[in-house]
Amino acid sequence: MNKPIAAIVGVGRTDFGEFYERGYMGLALEAGTKAIECAGIEKNEIDGIFIGSFLPEITENQGLISSYFAEELGTNKPIIRNEAACASGGLAVYNACMGIRSGMFDTVLVGGVEKLTNKDATSSLNIAMSNEERQYGFTFPALYASMALRHMHDYGTKREHLAMIAVGNHKHAKDNKHAHFRNQITVETVMNSQPIAYPLTLFDSSPVSDGAAALVLVKPEFAKKFENPIYITGSAYVTDSVGLYAREGTASKESENPFAGFTSIKATKLASEKALEQSGKTLRDIEIVEVHDCFTIEQILALEDMGFCKKGNGGNVVEDSFDNKSSHIVYKTDYGEKIFNCGGGLKADGHPVSATGVRQFVECYEQLSGISGHPVYKNLGKMPDYALTHNIGGTGAAATVHVLEIC
């Protein structure tokens, strides 16, 4: 194992869903309290808190959110707010890793929280795209639809491939008691559901969810004091243009394929290369992967951009791996069999924006440590030892990738 960066020693999360009767702070406190209890530590052992939260100024009309937490918790310790749109949770983990590596913190709480049902989520989320995109009337569903269409055009990806991703993620949420949607669906359900932005339908889209997730991270030297430590051995964060049209390989820039930027997310590619290099692992080692499937097309892009298959071949991997009868979809990638989005991903587990990037670690921690209520090991044929999390902001304007290993 390469030098570990930090160890996860406790996790907690709320249910994800539409909780009109619950508040932002209550959700955050539930997740944080559970993570602290899971780690078996006292609150005062926490040196600092890293909170991922994208929209509190809009959904809560509350800024200075770090001190809003200080008030609730009655602490003067450093509480650091982390924001990179939908990658705010992943950024919180990245920054917490930085804090631990700096020697300034031994034990930190990392949280992600969002309360989306207070406001019109789509228009609130619009501020994470470029002004030009907003001016021309784009929404995030429309931007991802344009990516899906181009992928279908360039690589022959079928509408059914997208639908199969949704079906698979709903399968994985079936036994996840915290998931927003545990109902089982078919390819037909997805294809015949309400159109959102062609080719994407309602069932291609992650839901508007409320929720929170939290981790206790400690410096590696502390790991062995805990029951189920899981190491983070790779941590990368990469930025790119906020506007999809302004990236490398899009129509606005010279390129061999002037639309390649619509079918590939460079930030995903760079971040996963960096995190894997740091961890000394390859895609072959990775057994479970939590990807940012805000829309079904994004799971195909992630599969390709991280290199699990060749560019353009993601739809075929999905089709070849699809098994309607199995409880899990095991992707047959160029580097072996992997399970993606073990608890349902953003699509079925839910997507309370900043909670998502932290929730991915909760999922991996529970799978790797064997405490998950919806374990994937039977379908993998063994207990997984290695996991990867992938969280993006906007249409790929930011990406965080982390590699996790059992101690």
Add this chain to the structure above:
Amino acid sequence: MNKPIAAIVGVGRTDFGEFYERGYMGLALEAGTKAIECAGIEKNEIDGIFIGSFLPEITENQGLISSYFAEELGTNKPIIRNEAACASGGLAVYNACMGIRSGMFDTVLVGGVEKLTNKDATSSLNIAMSNEERQYGFTFPALYASMALRHMHDYGTKREHLAMIAVGNHKHAKDNKHAHFRNQITVETVMNSQPIAYPLTLFDSSPVSDGAAALVLVKPEFAKKFENPIYITGSAYVTDSVGLYAREGTASKESENPFAGFTSIKATKLASEKALEQSGKTLRDIEIVEVHDCFTIEQILALEDMGFCKKGNGGNVVEDSFDNKSSHIVYKTDYGEKIFNCGGGLKADGHPVSATGVRQFVECYEQLSGISGHPVYKNLGKMPDYALTHNIGGTGAAATVHVLEIC
């Protein structure tokens, strides 16, 4: 010298003022470019960027600001947004120091930027107070006025003391070519100006400014390669309740003096103790101090809370040090003579929120390295070797304090 955390090797800033014709990004780029030129490095030597910005979602209708910068700069490097209301600039420096200490970054650009004249600033800034305070109709001027009134009631602080602070800060801005206000004022100007919230008038209040400031920070081992390196040897960030009424020693909590929390900012006290301890310096060593004088009363609170004089004696220090004829006000503190707010502070240099916490470092760097256009050394009798910066968010819900030393 205790172990240095990082070295400042280049600084840049824009003019501060009401720039209706200038944009957010243009201001940020001007400051960043100047800092890079000042350091004499190439852009591609920068490993990462830490941006302090509080209100882009509101004033620019732009979120995911990190990637907005990535687009402008054409980079995929980590760009991290830092937000703690008016302490966002100080937090950006604190987090950049963390980044350097972590070993993840050797050379970083730290920026602070705000464009306040796009919107009604007072109501935009209101989101940095607690919901309860807003519901009862408070604004920040009103909250600071309540602190000023209580200080006058408990300690006999005079209205004139507050005015003298404004006069002194305008004196210091006289030769600061970047300052929002370089005009010279009198105690009468302040006392007879437009009432804002009794006892504070227009001239007790920092202005609504646009502007940006930036630093190039490198790891200590790199410092000697540069012409004028200045070390950061202490870096602290402390949080407290977002609501003033909810802090220790306010009416809502049991306390010997049930109003002590209105006349003292605990976050300032804790952060300055921590930063000084880290640096191995005492208040006696510090020669120049940049404090967060968003309203004149706050300069008195900072003087007392950092321990330059006893609680309640700040007004007397100001009166005893006041010299209408001198170009600078030299405070006669319990730990020797100090110059506060060398370039005019928030009051006269201006207060483009998140730029402020970074601008304080620009000021100290220029004073310590001897390149300032408005040097204070003649009034100190020597070139200063040690400086301290103090930046707060809300009414003291967050505070950052840093100690700077010449190499």
